[in-house]
Amino acid sequence: MSNVKQSKAQRRAESQQRAAERRAAELRKKRVSQASRVGAIVVALAAVVLVIKLATGGTSTGVPPSQKNPHITTQAIPASLVMVAPPATSLGPEGIPMPSGPTLATLINAATGQTVDGVQCSTGEQTATHVHTHLTIFVNGKAQVVPYGIGIPGFQAQSTPQGVAVGAGNCFYWLHTHAEDGIIHIESPSLTETFTLGQFFAEWGIPLSSTQMGPVTGKVTAFFASPGNAPGIYHGDPANLPLGDHYQIQLDVGTAIVAPFKLTNWAKL
Secondary structure, eight states, X not given: OHHHHHHHHHHHHHHXXXXXXXXXXXXXXXXXXXXXXXXXXXXXXXXXXXXXXXXXXXXXXOOOXXXXXXXXXXXXXXXXXXXXXXXXXXEOTTSSEEOOSOBSOOSTTOOOSSOBTTBOEESSOOOSEEEEEEEEEEETTEEEBOOTTXXXXXXXXXXXXXXXEEEEOSOEESEEXXXXXXXXXXXXXXXXXXXXXXXXXXXXXXXBSSSEETTEESOEEEEEEOTTSOOEEEOSOGGGOEEOTTOEEEEEESSOEEOOOOOOOOTTO
């Protein structure tokens, strides 16, 4: 009789153990499912953050004095200079107006990671200095696009409702572009080093002088404006134009000169 009771007790214990194991398995499955959902939410949030970063270009967290005062001489635009109106634009992924037109030059000769004209390519974006210059280019009165990915070798482009933008790459030169809106991101580990438009064109792999701009030759008319100042004509070598916080540079080649494009909303750049 005791053996029978013991057998029943054993069966009951085994049944209880199996039930406990089933409950534990169900609990593990539930936890894995919850973790998967949380992971999906985290990924989605990360994607949203990336899109927001691309849309705003980040905030100018580091604006040293060296990037505020250009210290260059320009001449007031003479009333005798005949100019045509700037073309229509549409807002790009950084919230900056983008021109419609051909690309001035491809990235076939662009820098691939080596130091170029003193500018290095870092594994991550440097933000001791973090400012933005706007560049517009016209040939015979027609807008030319400054391509995304200059200064970002191995860039990974992604589509947004406002156009293509670059959020990652093998490395980031201290001068680079995320979109086709003409915004040059100056992101450097130095608070004192200054940069020029010529260095940016060197990264792009195309020439820039007073008589040539990429594949186009002819007199280059350069307009320059710093915050609070009206645009003026720069008569020196455009390669020497400084890059800095909210500087605006326009280069024209050809018979028709476009009135300087004025960017009034930097979209938190």
